[in-house]
């Protein structure tokens with residue numbers, strides 16, 4: 181996870197948390213990360229809608 185310095189939780193979609201943070205270049209990125217213990221899925225996006233769509237489309241293999 182490269183976004184360890186500034187991370188702000190925006191909302192949760194099921195087990196997936198959507199947050200925003202600044203990358204090293206100062207560019208804003210949106211992260212969708214699954215909170216299920218054995219899943220570990222996460223990905224980052226340039227826009228919030230992209231992250232939310234990914235969160236809604238995540239089919240958690242744990243649940």
Ligand SMILES: [Zn+2]
Nearest residue numbers: 214216219240
């Ligand atoms: Zn998951």
